[in-house]
Amino acid sequence: MTNPQHHEIVVIGAGICGATIANELLLRGKSVCVVDAASTPASACSSHAYAIAHPHIGKGSPRLLRLTRIAFLLAEARWGLAWRAHGIFQPSKKDKIFNRVEVAKHLIALDLDESIALPLSAEEAKQVCGIAQSGVWMPRAASLNLFETTHDLLQDQKRLTCIWNTRITHLENRNEKWILYDESQNEILSADKVVIAAAMETKPLMNSIGVRLPLKPVRGQLSIFSVGPQDPWASRLPRVGISGDGYCLPADCLEDGSYRWIVGSSFDEGEDDLAARESSDEFNREQAKGLVDYPEGNTEGLKKLGEFVGVRCVAGDRLPIIGALTQRPGIFLATALGSRGALWSALAAKLITAQVLDEDLALLARFGFAADLVAALAPARFFAGALAAPSALGAFASNSKPVFPSAPKTK
Numbered sequence: 001m002t003n004p005q006h007h008e009i010v011v012i013g014a015g016i017c018g019a020t021i022a023n024e025l026l027l028r029g030k031s032v033c034v035v036d037a038a039s040t041p042a043s044a045c046s047s048h049a050y051a052i053a054h055p056h057i058g059k060g061s062p063r064l065l066r067l068t069r070i071a072f073l074l075a076e077a078r079w080g081l082a083w084r085a086h087g088i089f090q091p092s093k094k095d096k097i098f099n100r101v102e103v104a105k106h107l108i109a110l111d112l113d114e115s116i117a118l119p120l121s122a123e124e125a126k127q128v129c130g131i132a133q134s135g136v137w138m139p140r141a142a143s144l145n146l147f148e149t150t151h152d153l154l155q156d157q158k159r160l161t162c163i164w165n166t167r168i169t170h171l172e173n174r175n176e177k178w179i180l181y182d183e184s185q186n187e188i189l190s191a192d193k194v195v196i197a198a199a200m201e202t203k204p205l206m207n208s209i210g211v212r213l214p215l216k217p218v219r220g221q222l223s224i225f226s227v228g229p230q231d232p233w234a235s236r237l238p239r240v241g242i243s244g245d246g247y248c249l250p251a252d253c254l255e256d257g258s259y260r261w262i263v264g265s266s267f268d269e270g271e272d273d274l275a276a277r278e279s280s281d282e283f284n285r286e287q288a289k290g291l292v293d294y295p296e297g298n299t300e301g302l303k304k305l306g307e308f309v310g311v312r313c314v315a316g317d318r319l320p321i322i323g324a325l326t327q328r329p330g331i332f333l334a335t336a337l338g339s340r341g342a343l344w345s346a347l348a349a350k351l352i353t354a355q356v357l358d359e360d361l362a363l364l365a366r367f368g369f370a371a372d373l374v375a376a377l378a379p380a381r382f383f384a385g386a387l388a389a390p391s392a393l394g395a396f397a398s399n400s401k402p403v404f405p406s407a408p409k410t411k
């Protein structure tokens with residue numbers, strides 16, 4: 001048997017997450033091998049062309065709120081040129097009376113200045129966003145085409161090796177190296193360090209080295225609607241993104257005067273079926289009414305043009321899993337990005353790169369990472385006792401107790 005091809009660093013998974021991490025490592029002067037089961041980048045969930053990105057400002061664990069702020073700033077710095085900064089409005093809950101002072105205090109407590117998030121009364125929102133609802137306006141929030149971005153990141157370049165059509169089925173540690181096997185049980189690659197960014201399939205890969213991760217699939221369908229120029233909906237379409245119960249992008253006016261409007265998404269827990277469903281489009285039509293506060297809207301005016309169906313990978317505690325698997329030296333995980341692929345992949349690139357390069361994690365403080373945030377993302381949080389070996393995070397890793405922020409119903 002010939003020796004498997006050896007690389008210092010192998011990344012499994014060429015979605016937005018694996019591609020962003022590989023790109024950061026390349027920028028830092030490393031050579032990287034990316035391996036993927038598909039024949040091209042972004043074939044799975046990252047084939048999504050309409051991903052929104054904004055800091056989380058609603059209910060949630062304090063760590064989730066702090067992390068999404070950091071991730072948003074990192075994503076903005078990273079994707080600034082590629083993303084569409086149309087701004088996103090988050091309407092207040094319908095049962096809440098808008099209190100500007102209270103909302104402003106809340107945003108300050110989240111360390112979000114007015115350039116990132118500011119309260120608007122219904123009148124102001126009508127002027128700024130075209131929606132007569134009170135809420136929070138995030139002018140720098142954006143949407144990103146994950147498909148194009150992933151392809152751009154993995155363009156041919158020096159020091160990048162891409163291996164396509166190769167599903168890794170299991171890993172084995174031998175002589176301080178990791179051996180990666182394909183479906184035919186061939187030793188396909190060996191590596192000093194392996195970054196696993198394979199979304200749901202991280203679970204069986206981890207099982208192969210005796211580690212159980214609480215990952216589950218959440219199917220989602222986004223609808224692409226067409227609205228005729230004379231339809232009553234045309235006057236209700238937003239010119240900014242809206243994020244609330246579901247989300248939508250600004251409507252695009254096409255040459256023939258009709259509008260193209262992206263509205264999502266269903267949130268089908270535990271399901272991984274990629275077939276499009278009429279019921280999901282119906283669900284999105286109902287969400288559309290709520291998003292633009294048009295309860296009397298006739299949903300027949302929202303004609304189906306197309307859809308995107310994907311399967312999100314979500315961890316038990318709804319935070320992503322990003323960090324060194326300290327119980328298995330040389331393995332790094334970046335998975336469970338849930339509905340925040342654009343944000344978490346930018347954050348994963350910084351954190352994983354620092355760990356792969358064995359840098360002092362205190363250096364991450366410049367991005368706002370505190371020890372408790374690094375620990376909140378670490379795979380170690382799921383393991384108590386037996387698996388929890390002394391951690392490279394030192395005191396950071398004492399947090400083995402999962403945090404359970406309230407989960408969003410849709411996105």
Ligand SMILES: Cc1cc2nc3c(=O)[nH]c(=O)nc-3n(C[C@H](O)[C@H](O)[C@H](O)COP(=O)(O)OP(=O)(O)OC[C@H]3O[C@@H](n4cnc5c(N)ncnc54)[C@H](O)[C@@H]3O)c2cc1C
Binds near residue numbers: 050167198
């Ligand atoms: C309906 C819907 C709406 C969403 N909306 C948003 C949004 O508005 N904003 C946002 O930021 N995010 C959104 N997301 C989430 C976002 O799309 C994902 O978080 C992101 O694409 C996940 O990227 P990933 O790289 O982790 O996984 P994936 O894109 O799934 O990539 C995993 C890669 O690993 C490869 N792979 C898997 N197993 C193996 C193996 N064993 N060997 C080799 N290769 C393997 C796969 O082929 C694939 O290329 C949404 C998702 C859905 C479904």
